[in-house]
Amino acid sequence: MPSIFRFSPLLAAALALPSVTALAAPAVGPGDAAFYDPPAALTAGAHGELVWYRPASISLGAGVPAAQAWNVVYRSTDALGAANLVTGTVIVPATLWSGSGERPVIGYAVGTHGLAQGCAPSIQMAKGTDYESANIAAALSAGYAVLVSDNPGYTTGATPTYMSGVSQGRALLDIFSAAAQIPGSGVSANAKAAIWGYSQGGQTAAWAGELKNAYAPNLKLSAVAAGGIPADLLRTANYLDGSTGASFLLGAVIGLSTQYPTQIPLDTLTNATGKAAVAKGKSECVFEALYDFMNHKVSEYTVNNQTLAQLTAIPSINQTIKAQALGSGKIPVPLYQYHGVADEFIPIDQTVALRKAYCGKFANVTFGVYPSEHIVTQFQAAPTVLSWIGDRFNGKSTLGTCLSLKAAPTSTANPGGGNFVVSLKSWPLAGTMGLKTLKQSVTLPAASTFTADTDMTANTLKGGMSIPGFTTTLKIAGLPADVKLEVTPSEPVSGTASLDNDGQLHVHGMARVNIKVVSAGVSVLQIPFGCQTSAPVDLPIHFDGPLSSLGNGKLSFAGITTFPPMKDCGLFNDLFTTLMSGPGQTYAFTVTPPAPTTW
Structure with a gap:
């Protein structure tokens, strides 16, 4: 496999998180849409540096505690080692932290939002239309600062590198450093930290956990919670092709071809129908795309109607997809991994295999099994996740469930294809x-x-x-x-x-x-x-x-x-x-x- 698809320890050391004292002073960014269009020259610098920021007004629904928020643009590193700029939001409760030490910080890794710039969580939260608001609000209600990376690719003119695990994981780790540089934010680089994500966010959270020691060694990480994880992207792609969740597969093809254009030459692989689908996919948010591409197969979009199996047999494509697989590394802190047995978008068997891989590396894994489908599980799990994270912040130990003798959970999902x-x-x-x-x-x-x-x-x-x-x-x-x-x-x-x-x-x-x-x-x-x-x-x-x-x-x-x-x-x-x-x-x-x- 070419070295481009591997996370080299030497490269990781070179990308290690710099000390906050070495970072340049950030600037206040534009108050309009130009905030998402920073000059390319600002990309140069150490990852984790805050480029610019601005106060933000966000709406997370009724009953959410008062909070201060900032939009941020910060430096990160993509999956190929190139510097990039990533946008996000930092939210801090207005009330004083009543616990011991610094206010704990949660890096919240979002699930699929869609590929259009307007789908970015920072823009959705400003409009009051972000579908994950309930989970973010729950973390704020627990008193934690919450950092929400938009993920790479939501700056003006860019395309999100959706499902590029290393790129997403690095972007999430870097927002911890960036948030601590906002003047008066109250976010401390010395605070206890946790990472929480589901679906695409589960992939991001798990990748961030695996990358943490090499890429962000100074981060005081206490816990990782990752649910609905597409740990084996090839297995997940086969599950999605021609199914209710086919839009997620189209998004992954677009995102990975953006990160790996040489390995996945999308323009030469797609027919006229495919080119139109790609353009439409880049213009839509998650639920619109869900309905528009439901039950369509990849072969409809390819030259000579090549099937998913034929495409993934091409060595460069196969290697790119396998490069997103989780489980080759170890998460160094306790992990709460969870999945719904009725998940119709991401097969539970491949996340069960990930749990086995982590347990085989003597990771501390607690596996939560939920009776519901994909979207329901995302929100049903929130109280358990936050309670579990709270115990880790409070120093309570956990033995995990790697030694469980229970039978592995099996899928009860509705059949693929057909209606949602x-x-x-x-x-x-x-x-x-x-x-x-x-x-x-x-x-x-x-x-x-x-x-x-x-x-x-x-x-x-x-x-x-x-x-x-x-x-x-x-x-x-x-x-x-x-x-x-x-x-x-x-x-x-x-x-x-x-x-x-x-x-x-x-x-x-x-x-x-x-x-x-x-x-x-x-x-x-x-x-x-x-x-x-x-x-x-x-x-x-x-x-x-x-x-x-x-x-x-x-x-x-x-x-x-x-x-x-x-x-x-x-x-x-x-x-x-x-x-x-x-x-x-x-x-x-x-x-x-x-x-x-x-x-």
Whole structure:
């Protein structure tokens, strides 16, 4: 294999992180779009140097603690050893750090954003449209400074070197040094640091971990958390070709050909359809591209319709792809590695193999297994990740799970190809129903679940609720009574579901249930009734909010409805109708993913 594809220890030593005292004073950059167009002459210098910066206004959603933010342009080094300029954002909570020592710092490695300049996280956060805002906000709420590299290629006129692992890893390591040079930022070069990333960001985080000792030896790294990792890009490419996530493969081809133009001569490999696809891919952000290129195969875009297998058999292409593979190095700090078993974009088997490789090098690995698909896992894992990182910052030791005797997790993903469907399989359902006349609420039992297939391509929602019979205490005429209830669906839940280009989820549908009073009484003395609503109760389901709500427990539906009159209550028909029927009844449901496990 040519030396260009290897990370040489001698080159690593030459690129080692300089001391902050040796760096030139940074300048305040332009306040307009020219910020992303620094002169090429500024590229020269040591990696990790802050070239210029400016105060930034960002929007991460409601409930985020007050923070100061800066956009930055800093020097880094690409996968071939060439100097480059990278943009990013530094965010520091406005409140004083209450813990011991310097405020800890998290380098947050973003997932796929798209190849157009406007897709850059720094630009998306300024607009309030970054789909990863929930995770960034969660890290800020924990009191940490958060550094978000845009990744190389978002400066004006450039193309992101998407999926170039070494380039992305170096850019993430360099933003730690750059952030410490912002006057008055409060980010210290001596602070404890952690790295967290998912999907493309998982690749970046793992590469940064492997590169850390050679490239950034002065960084006081305490932990790395990397999820949804495309560790074996060749295996992942075969998984994506012609599948729902085909846009990610197109992006990787464009990104790698940008970093390795000689090894992947994209212009000579593509036909007219391919050239148009490349141009379109460079102009779109992640969710727009997802729908536009879904289920397309690489062979549609190539001269003589060469297949992915034929292309990857070409030695220079094969070597380039294999150069992105993780696991040949060791991450020197504890690693939290995680993946969803229903991941439809990145196969879990290749990240299981990465865990084996790291464990074989005596790395300290804790492997988290989540029951969900790709996007849900990204946000469901956040509380566990931040708790785990917090323990590392606090000096708590971890043995990892490399010695686990559990069977390796296997995929439960929906089949590749077809529509983009996010499946919710028996997700825990918490809820209450408010009875207007009684001025009391009924809480659904803990074993309640919600199941649905949300087809984002066809914009359909199909599912159902499962609510076991339960007993609740109600005060009737001032006296407490134990009432046994059954809430059963009268038909499947149905409606619409869609995901827009800004990562906003829209769900609109209807659940219809029958409510039955089985018996009422005191303790074991129950009087059977068997009366129920004379018609199903309509429970409209409406949600418009960030995609992250699928994973962070904020997928909630609430409203006001009418309970029809009761029937089959015998002599008590009028009483139960008065107490439990009519308009103004309320309901509130929250759907959360099932709990993760470790392996």
